[in-house]
Amino acid sequence: MKNTRDTQTIFELSRSGRRAARLPACDVPEHNVADLLPAASIAATPPALPELSEPAVIRHFVNLSTQNMSVDTHFYPLGSCTMKYNPKRNERAAAMPAFADLHPYQPAETLQGMLQMLYEMQEMLQEISGLEACSLQPAAGAHGELAALLVAAAYFRDLGESRTKVLVPDNAHGTNPASAAMGGFDAVTLKTTADGFVDLDDLETKLDEHVAVLMITNPSTLGLFEPNMQVIADRVHKVGGLIYLDGANMNAILGVARPGDFGADMQHYNPHKTFSGPHGGGGPGAGPICVTEKLAPYLPTPIVKTLGDQFVLDYDRPKTIGRVRAFFGNVGVLLRAYAYIRTHGPDGLRRVSENAVLNANYLLSRVKHILPVPQGHRCMHEFVASASDLRRDKKISAMDLAKRLLDFGYHAPTVYFPLTVPEAMMIEPTETESKETLDAFAETLFRITEEDADLLHDAPHTTAVSRPDEVRAARQPVLSYPE
Amino acid sequence: MPYLYNTPEDQRAMLEAIGAGSIDELFDPIPAYLQLDRPLNLPPALSEMELDQQLRLLASRNRHAGELVCFLGGGCYDHFVPAVVDTIGSRSEFYTSYTPYQAEASQGNLQAVFEYQSLITRLTGMDISNASLYDGASAAAEAVLMATSSTRRFGKVVVPECLHPEYRSTIATYLENLETEVVTLETPTGVVDPDLLAAAVDEEVAAVVLQQPNFFGCVEDAYRVAEITAAAGSLLISVFDPLSLGILRRPGDYGANIAVAEGHTLGTPMSYGGPFLGIMACDKSLVRRMPGRIAGKTVDRRGNDCYVLTMQTREQHIRREKATSNVCTNQGLFALRATAYLAQLGPQGLRETANLCLQKSHYAAEQLCKLDRFSLAFPVPTFKEFVIRDAENQVAELLSSALDNGFLAGIPLGQWYPQLADCFLVAVTEKRTKAEIDSLVHSLANSETKVTAEV
Structure with missing residues (x-):
């Protein structure tokens, strides 16, 4: 079934003189290009793009698409990524010309529907987070982290305080310390306990008047709710610091608990996860942030406000950090999130989290007999199993399991993250999977652990390609097709 | 539920x-x-x-570019999107997948990214492209950070006023809590003045950011700017318009060290400004400083060609606070759309698209300037947009009256440039017909006349 000819690169498929696109004839009086532009600015020939017919373009990319696993085709329990179903009604909405064909500099009077949607999103995200203000501008979760840290920096500058440190637990996503560094802070790693929680003694030694922000992912990357959340928040606030909540795992607590109620001063959302994406093969996502009242003046500009019965963009925000990107934000992603939230309503969102947590706990109850789950017997929306016993006893690694799962038609869990768990497999089933799927996955995982180690070392066996030579890719990089 | x-x-x-x-x-x-x-x-x-009804209600309160005739630009343009791009972008095997952590189950995405990178290096004449960033403005800010860290010059970066104001604002925000100062270069003639630039560039300057064509649509003397920049040992960051490269020289031709762009024009609709596609390409000497994902070609255990994410030791999930950037994902879906778009256009299609933009915008400028009240604010060569000065200084009224006639006629510049309060920016893409341009001119000449947009 594999179509090898049409998965050659577009450069190999190219034949001189072929054309797919035909442009209209120029209907205005045409000048010599040399009369319109300086000679030195004109290229003698256009760039060496491939030359294809239209059917070749379609066949090529459609064939490539079949070489992917995706949520629409496979169970995709990639931990921390919340690979839930992407509703088709949201896709249709985002493609409506009245949303897709709007220019960002149109006058507000021609955008009232768009601005209303964005205004309502600000309000709904504030309510879900329990925080008082919102910026929809950041383009991704990590972008939201950076924007929020810059908001914090502006706030402390305004107070005349010099705070240089951002505390980040050792099991946090790598973007947290990277965002801190990018924002001009020193990232300081906080230890976590064997149970996976913030080590309060370590916190005590690192907490002082130089701490600007503690970034916490709660529920954590281990799928655990931090039991000392209130204590941590109180201690950070006592030295004048702020709590940033990495909202990557909001899918566990919608309508159940709100970051603003458990001590967060700032948070981002990942609408492409929590509010059903899609993930787009890597993006686009969005990274809206919510903050408390006292941080609101520093948010990126503009935000949407009401003026009488009109919706307008508010640029008059003298303390703003400015912009973190051009134009308003990733509104196409926000529109899908809007459709998702409106589809669910308050009860529906809570049901989402209840079933995400139920599915994760159910799968945990089945997996823990196959692979140990070091941090407890219950979880929130995901859990982290460890293949370290298997590695010791049978020389089977988390990577081997991940690769072999592909043979059985399952996307692999996230492996080797968080770094605090040896041979980690981070499993997040999401609420949009059935008990049958979870049962079959657990049975497959069990069956794989019983297989011969050599079979696993060579897995996957059924995919279009087997394991890539990553060392060669990095040492002898080939990053484009040769010209 | x-x-x-x-x-x-x-x-x-x-x-x-x-x-x-x-x-x-x-x-x-x-x-x-x-x-x-x-x-x-x-x-x-x-x-x-009910959701459908609610969305239609909201939609009915928007007036979109299929209904109004769009002459707005400023970094977001009403270019044509071929049907094949929508078809490919709607394949849910692409859009419901994620970052290709498991290469064996993601060869479709990985090869598409590899092809994207290959197309971007050909388009720009640069050595290396990454797998894309959020948008043009954040890509420009990332390029500045790349320049300071690779030159070890943390003192200054030079940003001309004719760089998109929102890109300047983004760069300033990214640098606000760092030590690097943003030096804004005045551009009273609408383009970078070589003497002013030479005076501003010294051994503390990490980079000069040049937009080509610039925010006013003017074509810069990029070779001269590159020469002055290189003489000071600074890096040249080019902010280019991808479609202009059907005609204009490429960033790699004139010696840019880093090239960034807003890539939505390659097959992604305007979508009120996002989500978009941040293009970034660079010299091979800078690749270890590059932010974002990069796909590479290698072989699998059976010796077959295959693709994988590579050079990951730059990245946050490995290096944490020492990473080149906090960027985690790329804009995979729009990189795919750009790949399909460029494959569909081919070299001739790109050239013709660029030429239509050039010819039609020149025609529009010519016709508008036949009216007594209008002149070009900057009488230098332009590519697809230009700045019109209104002698009667009635920009708001003029644009509002054009809107009544069905035209998004231009962007008032006073919001960013007080000295250009009597000016507006007009963009003309390959989609605009002569009839639409003539109607716009007619409408602006006589705001009493109602003109229907050509469908």
Whole structure:
């Protein structure tokens, strides 16, 4: 079934003189290009793009698409990524010309529907987070982290305080310390306990008047709710610091608990996860942030406000950090999130989290007999199993399991993250999977652990390609097709 | 709820297997005093049909570019999107997948990214492209950070006023809590003045950011700017318009060290400004400083060609606070769309598209300047947009009256440039017809006349 000819690169498929696109004839009086532009600015020939017919373009990319696993085709329990179903009604909405064909500099009077949607999103995200203000501008979760840290920096500058440190637990996503560094802070790693929680003694030694922000992912990357959340928040606030909540795992607590109620001063959302994406093969996502009242003046500009019965963009925000990107934000992603939230309503969102947590706990109850789950017997929306016993006893690694799962038609869990768990497999089933799927996955995982180690070392066996030579890719990089 | 499987029976069986009495019990790890004791205050749930009605209601309050004739630019343009791009972008095997962590199950994405990188290096004449960033402005800010860290010059970066104001603002925000100063170069003639630039560039300057064509649509003397920049040992960051490269020299031709762009024009609709596609390409000497994902070609265990994410030791998930950037994902779907778009256009299609933009915008400028009240603010060569000065200084009234006639006629520049309060920016893409341009001119000449947009 594999179509090898049409998965050659577009450069190999190219034949001189072929054309797919035909442009209209120029209907205005045409000048010599040399009369319109300086000679030195004109290229003698256009760039060496491939030359294809239209059917070749379609066949090529459609064939490539079949070489992917995706949520629409496979169970995709990639931990921390919340690979839930992407509703088709949201896709249709985002493609409506009245949303897709709007220019960002149109006058507000021609955008009232768009601005209303964005205004309502600000309000709904504030309510879900329990925080008082919102910026929809950041383009991704990590972008939201950076924007929020810059908001914090502006706030402390305004107070005349010099705070240089951002505390980040050792099991946090790598973007947290990277965002801190990018924002001009020193990232300081906080230890976590064997149970996976913030080590309060370590916190005590690192907490002082130089701490600007503690970034916490709660529920954590281990799928655990931090039991000392209130204590941590109180201690950070006592030295004048702020709590940033990495909202990557909001899918566990919608309508159940709100970051603003458990001590967060700032948070981002990942609408492409929590509010059903899609993930787009890597993006686009969005990274809206919510903050408390006292941080609101520093948010990126503009935000949407009401003026009488009109919706307008508010640029008059003298303390703003400015912009973190051009134009308003990733509104196409926000529109899908809007459709998702409106589809669910308050009860529906809570049901989402209840079933995400139920599915994760159910799968945990089945997996823990196959692979140990070091941090407890219950979880929130995901859990982290460890293949370290298997590695010791049978020389089977988390990577081997991940690769072999592909043979059985399952996307692999996230492996080797968080770094605090040896041979980690981070499993997040999401609420949009059935008990049958979870049962079959657990049975497959069990069956794989019983297989011969050599079979696993060579897995996957059924995919279009087997394991890539990553060392060669990095040492002898080939990053484009040769010209 | 429409997307859930679990029946009450499933839930009972699952709770029993877990050993929990209820779903609420699963939330016991959250202390009771931290749990919300009321329903969220959100509007009630909508069925699919009701949602559709709600969205149509909102849609009816927007006037879009298929309904109004769009002459707005400023970094976002009404270019044509071929049907094949939508077809390919709608393949849910692409759009419901994620970052290709498992290469064996993601060869479709990985090869598409490899092809994207290959097209971008050909388009720009640069050595290396990454797998894309968020948008043009954040890509420009990332390029500045790349320049300071690779030159070890943390003192200054030079940014001309004719760089998109929102890009300047983004760069300033990214640098606000760092030590690097943004030096803004005045550009009273609408383009970078070589003497002013030479005076501003010294051994503390990490980079000069040049937009080509610039925010006013003017074509810069990029070779001269590159020469002055290189003489000071600074890096040249080019902010280019991808479609202009059908005609204009490439960043790599004139010696840019880093080239960034807003890539939505390659097959992604305007979408009120996002989500978009941040293009970034660079010299091979800078690749270890590059932010974002990069795909590479290698072989698998059977010796077959295959693709994989590579050079990951630059990245946050490995290097944490020492990473080149905090960027985690790329804009995979729009990189795919750009790949399909460029494959569909080919070299001739790109050339013709660029030429149509050039010819039509020149025609529009010519016709507008036949009216006594209008002149070009900057009488230098332009590519697809230009700045019109209104002698009667009635920009707001003029644009508002054009809107009444069905035209998004231009962007008032006073919001960013007080000295250009009597000016507006007009963009003309390959989509605009002569009839539409003539109607715009007619409308601006006589705001009493109602003109219907050509469909």
